[in-house]
Amino acid sequence: MNQDQKKISLTNRSKVVSNKKMTLMERFYLPAIFKGMSITASHFFKREVTIQYPEVKRPFSDIYRGLHVLKLDDEGRERCTACGLCALACPAESITMIAAERKEDERNLYREEKYASMYEINMLRCIFCGDCESACPKEAIFLTNRTVPSEYERADFIYGKDVLVEKKDSRIDVSKRQTPEVLAFKQDKSKSHNN
Amino acid sequence: MDIQFILYKIILIVAILLLSLMVAMYSTLAERKVAGFFQDRLGPNRAGIFGLLQPVADGLKLFMKEEFMPANADKVLYIMGPSLTMLVALLSSAVIPWGGTLIIAGREFALQVADVNIGVLYVFAVVSIGVYGIMIGGWASNNKYALMGSVRAASQMISYELAMSMSIVTIVMTTGSLSLNEIVTQQQGMHWNVFTQPIGFVVFLICAFAETNRAPFDLPECDSELIGGYHTEYSSMKLGFYLFSEYINMFISSAMIASLYFGGYDFPFMHDMGLSHNMVTLMGTAALFLKITFFGFLFMWIRWTLPRFRYDQLMRFGWKGLMPWAIANMVLTGFFYMLFKK
Numbered sequence: 001m002n003q004d005q006k007k008i009s010l011t012n013r014s015k016v017v018s019n020k021k022m023t024l025m026e027r028f029y030l031p032a033i034f035k036g037m038s039i040t041a042s043h044f045f046k047r048e049v050t051i052q053y054p055e056v057k058r059p060f061s062d063i064y065r066g067l068h069v070l071k072l073d074d075e076g077r078e079r080c081t082a083c084g085l086c087a088l089a090c091p092a093e094s095i096t097m098i099a100a101e102r103k104e105d106e107r108n109l110y111r112e113e114k115y116a117s118m119y120e121i122n123m124l125r126c127i128f129c130g131d132c133e134s135a136c137p138k139e140a141i142f143l144t145n146r147t148v149p150s151e152y153e154r155a156d157f158i159y160g161k162d163v164l165v166e167k168k169d170s171r172i173d174v175s176k177r178q179t180p181e182v183l184a185f186k187q188d189k190s191k192s193h194n195n
Numbered sequence: 196m197d198i199q200f201i202l203y204k205i206i207l208i209v210a211i212l213l214l215s216l217m218v219a220m221y222s223t224l225a226e227r228k229v230a231g232f233f234q235d236r237l238g239p240n241r242a243g244i245f246g247l248l249q250p251v252a253d254g255l256k257l258f259m260k261e262e263f264m265p266a267n268a269d270k271v272l273y274i275m276g277p278s279l280t281m282l283v284a285l286l287s288s289a290v291i292p293w294g295g296t297l298i299i300a301g302r303e304f305a306l307q308v309a310d311v312n313i314g315v316l317y318v319f320a321v322v323s324i325g326v327y328g329i330m331i332g333g334w335a336s337n338n339k340y341a342l343m344g345s346v347r348a349a350s351q352m353i354s355y356e357l358a359m360s361m362s363i364v365t366i367v368m369t370t371g372s373l374s375l376n377e378i379v380t381q382q383q384g385m386h387w388n389v390f391t392q393p394i395g396f397v398v399f400l401i402c403a404f405a406e407t408n409r410a411p412f413d414l415p416e417c418d419s420e421l422i423g424g425y426h427t428e429y430s431s432m433k434l435g436f437y438l439f440s441e442y443i444n445m446f447i448s449s450a451m452i453a454s455l456y457f458g459g460y461d462f463p464f465m466h467d468m469g470l471s472h473n474m475v476t477l478m479g480t481a482a483l484f485l486k487i488t489f490f491g492f493l494f495m496w497i498r499w500t501l502p503r504f505r506y507d508q509l510m511r512f513g514w515k516g517l518m519p520w521a522i523a524n525m526v527l528t529g530f531f532y533m534l535f536k537k
Contacts, residue, residue, distance in 0.1 A: 030397075033497075033500070033501065036500045036501060037496060037497070037500050039500075040233050040496065040499055040500045041496070043232075043233055043234065043235055044229075044232045044233055046235050047235075048231075048232070048235055048236055048237050049235050049236070050235075050236050050237040052237075
């Protein structure tokens with residue numbers, strides 16, 4: 001090993017290999033073995049790090065980026081207007097939608113004249129970056145601290161509106177994600193990178 | 196040879212057989228638990244309370260597995276391998292004195308299946324056959340990894356058996372008997388062999404690890420290099436037999452170590468507590484099992500501490516490390532024996 005190579009060490013913990021002759025004590029191995037055994041013995045009495053999963057769950061961060069939700073507004077109408085910005089922003093191209101015009105008798109279902117008659121996210125493609133959330137001008141899509149469950153079929157990972165849209169009687173709280181500061185930042189056009 | 200005697204022996208044999216199997220069963224759980232604790236995990240705890248039903252689940256799993264036989268395997272030998280290993284593992288429990296004597300209805304019954312006067316020799320003979328089970332299984336599988344595993348098992352056995360026997364010879368010299376019962380009896384009153392034979396004990400202990408193919412001498416199995424070694428091609432209960440016999444061997448080895456070096460069923464103040472004869476015997480058996488448990492734990496402790504020896508290191512250690520020590524120990528023992536005892 002030359003001098004230049006020696007200097008390359010990111011952690012300063014690298015050790016130079018030495019082939020020096022072992023001392024008599026080292027050749028007995030037993031002291032080293034006892035040392036090793038005392039290390040393992042100390043671990044024997046250490047607290048276990050195991051989390052008993054189904055009963056105990058590791059706490060998620062409030063702003064964890066997990067399974068998406070399509071929010072309803074306060075009156076229970078879908079906020080999404082199928083503008084397609086989320087699909088455009090998505091780097092993994094996992095979002096697709098079909099826009100439709102609201103009928104007169106659907107005023108209580110959709111907030112604006114245009115809505116998404118089909119809205120799908122492919123959870124196998126999604127990288128949970130949260131760009132859709134940032135891009136959304138209607139505060140309709142959010143990532144939540146829920147996880148995507150496992151499935152047996154690939155097709156089952158394509159989530160439609162039946163899964164994504166939140167239910168009227170069991171709202172999903174995103175207030176931790178959308179603090180007033182975040183909202184103000186989003187609405188400040190001067191900070192937008194989309195113009 | 197009356198009917199009472201035969202009946203007692205049959206009961207004892209069945210009891211020890213069941214006991215060995217139970218201990219082996221729960222050793223598998225203990226191993227996984229101990230491994231878990233050593234690695235800051237919990238180990239299996241889902242099947243039953245503390246995972247106590249885990250061995251049953253494991254056994255059931257093994258039974259349900261496909262009974263696979265390689266196309267070009269030697270069918271007779273393929274089945275013979277695990278059977279022989281299992282048989283031999285169970286055979287060696289016959290001569291171990293599990294306790295003193297029980298007096299039932301005025302008759303004295305020894306807690307030992309057979310007090311043969313060549314007990315030590317018998318154990319070694321039987322244990323040496325054990326490697327044939329591995330060799331035959333590895334050969335019959337017609338798989339290069341399996342063959343490699345069995346070749347390693349054979350050469351490992353040869354390297355360690357000698358040192359092991361040498362360390363035993365010293366005990367036979369000081370005891371003047373090959374009978375295990377005699378060896379245990381002479382150690383009573385805390386005259387344990389480990390105090391007079393520390394070097395012999397260390398050599399024997401190391402060899403016992405090698406003999407049972409446990410880490411750091413698990414070269415025949417060697418999951419990382421030989422994908423399982425001699426039992427690569429085995430599945431279902433045939434594999435179960437191999438794995439199971441390892442734990443039985445561990446149990447028997449622990450019992451042997453306890454009997455040869457730690458006074459067997461001897462415990463401090465054995466005859467000074469004014470207990471009845473049967474009580475002393477039962478407590479002695481309990482003491483023996485305590486010792487066995489400790490050595491069983493030691494086996495696991497070592498396994499989860501030390502890395503595996505390399506093949507050449509193992510050979511060098513066996514021949515050039517242990518052998519000289521065993522011989523020196525033998526010569527020294529002979530010298531002191533001649534100096535003080537005669």
